[in-house]
Amino acid sequence: MSAPQTLHPARLLMVMVLVTGAMFMEILDGTIITTALPSMAQSFGTSAIELNIGVSAYLLALGIFIPASGWIADRFGARTIFALAITLFTASSALCGGAQSFAFFLTLRILQGIAGAMMVPVGRLVVLRYTPKEKLMAAMSNLVWPALVAPVLGPPLGGFITTHFGWRWLFYLNVPLGLAALAACLAVVPQVREVESRPFDWPGFLLCGAGTFALLSGLERAVVGIDVVCGALIAVGLGLLGVAIRHFRRAATPMLDLSSYAIPTFRVSLGGGSLLRMSIGSAPFLLPLMFQEGFGYDAFHSGLLVLALFAGNLGIKSITTRILRRFGYRPVLIWNGVICVLSLAACALLQPGTPVAVTVILLAIGGMSRSMEFTTLSTLAFSDVPKPGISHANGLFSTVSQIALAAGITLAALGVRAGRLIANHFDLRASGIDYRIAFLFVATIALVGLIDAMRLPRGAGDHFVDRPT
Numbered sequence: 001m002s003a004p005q006t007l008h009p010a011r012l013l014m015v016m017v018l019v020t021g022a023m024f025m026e027i028l029d030g031t032i033i034t035t036a037l038p039s040m041a042q043s044f045g046t047s048a049i050e051l052n053i054g055v056s057a058y059l060l061a062l063g064i065f066i067p068a069s070g071w072i073a074d075r076f077g078a079r080t081i082f083a084l085a086i087t088l089f090t091a092s093s094a095l096c097g098g099a100q101s102f103a104f105f106l107t108l109r110i111l112q113g114i115a116g117a118m119m120v121p122v123g124r125l126v127v128l129r130y131t132p133k134e135k136l137m138a139a140m141s142n143l144v145w146p147a148l149v150a151p152v153l154g155p156p157l158g159g160f161i162t163t164h165f166g167w168r169w170l171f172y173l174n175v176p177l178g179l180a181a182l183a184a185c186l187a188v189v190p191q192v193r194e195v196e197s198r199p200f201d202w203p204g205f206l207l208c209g210a211g212t213f214a215l216l217s218g219l220e221r222a223v224v225g226i227d228v229v230c231g232a233l234i235a236v237g238l239g240l241l242g243v244a245i246r247h248f249r250r251a252a253t254p255m256l257d258l259s260s261y262a263i264p265t266f267r268v269s270l271g272g273g274s275l276l277r278m279s280i281g282s283a284p285f286l287l288p289l290m291f292q293e294g295f296g297y298d299a300f301h302s303g304l305l306v307l308a309l310f311a312g313n314l315g316i317k318s319i320t321t322r323i324l325r326r327f328g329y330r331p332v333l334i335w336n337g338v339i340c341v342l343s344l345a346a347c348a349l350l351q352p353g354t355p356v357a358v359t360v361i362l363l364a365i366g367g368m369s370r371s372m373e374f375t376t377l378s379t380l381a382f383s384d385v386p387k388p389g390i391s392h393a394n395g396l397f398s399t400v401s402q403i404a405l406a407a408g409i410t411l412a413a414l415g416v417r418a419g420r421l422i423a424n425h426f427d428l429r430a431s432g433i434d435y436r437i438a439f440l441f442v443a444t445i446a447l448v449g450l451i452d453a454m455r456l457p458r459g460a461g462d463h464f465v466d467r468p469t
Helices: 009-031 034-044 053-076 078-098 102-130 133-142 145-164 174-188 202-224 228-250 258-262 264-270 272-281 283-294 299-317 320-327 329-349 356-381 387-425 433-454
Strands: none
Touching (some): 009 053, 009 174, 034 102, 034 145, 053 078, 053 102, 053 202, 053 387, 102 133, 102 387, 133 320, 133 356, 145 299, 145 356, 202 228, 258 387, 264 272, 264 387, 272 283, 272 329, 272 387, 272 433, 283 299, 283 329, 283 356, 283 387, 320 329, 320 356, 329 356, 329 433
16 A cells, blocks of 8 residues: 655655765765775785776666666565665675675675665655655755765775775775664655556566666776777667667556656756766766876875865755746756856866866866756756656666766767877877867767757746746
8 A cells, every 4th residue: 555645844854865865875886996996906816907897787787777676666665675775785885895705796796786776766766756846846956966976076085995994994884874774764764655566577677677788888898998899789788778668668567667758858858968967977087087197186186176076066056946946947957058068168278287276166167067957957857747657757767867877987988089089190299188178079968968958848847946937
């Protein structure tokens, strides 16, 4: 039997804090070990390059199992699945910290990814279902910041913990946090489930899972180098996902109901919005590399500069809703998108001799526009989705977002590779020229993503923020 669809505001706030914290943990764990790979490789007697599969396996598990999260929550109850996911995430984190072999560590990272795939979408589903429509925009805005902050804080935080405490503490620290989250989950998360259960869509799950696995594997391989295997994986992945989409459209009880894609606001958030997320999400990947490999800065100096993005993200959060209420979704999406494009392109002008103040201001502006665009796209996606369709829309949005996250890193890597080819062809010798060209490349992709936003009708989604007329 389904639980009541209202919660006391204080309890709903506690659920919001819990879900946001869980999202932060899940996203942070995808990037925090990157700076610890050399130290971990030494412990396992392997190389840092080979150990990078520990990052890939985690992200692959997320991508494969996220589509099934909605059905599992509907079938067994949100509190049950959320609690089990937190338990599995915490236990696998503790075991990761104590792992003595690479094979055991890799298995545990896959388990962590499966737990994250259940934990985050199910938590967001609870927020979407129980938050009153008039407060949903603010709630969704709060759920955006982990996706903005965690990728920026992950590498420097991971480096600090590894240097001062050892890489195993990257995982041990999840244990007390996980236990606290579990206690909070059992206390405040409602046991909501669908009244009528539907059969599990095995063909859809297998097609979508295999397609996602192949596509993400191909994109991951493209970061290192493009070859026949990389192209084949991407082609097979896209082909299987195409077959999966066809299946979802025809199946009586599909794992992912694609009807939400017919809603213009949801379609724009997934279509052009994915290109924008990919481009904007590439900045935390490109900037540290450009500062260190291109300009010769040390890791500490580079990390401090990148934190300007984080400062910009936080600086705009308090007025994001007011800006949307004042101007409306479509104008903010377009004009703030233009600022995003320009801030990405402006990174191509940075040089080793650029004054620190100028660099910090540019990155802070980029962080503010980045935060604004992420929030606008993420809240716009659910502005017109009816409550009965929230579960399917959430699963589709989470799946596409995970693929876009991986594709964003690939996009940045391809931009750097293209930058090197262009620099060699035209004999360009400026410091960091390959990374600077890459910023122009990703800025162009972001500009293409804005075309979709321009197709939105005037006033689209404005009811979601109670915009005055």
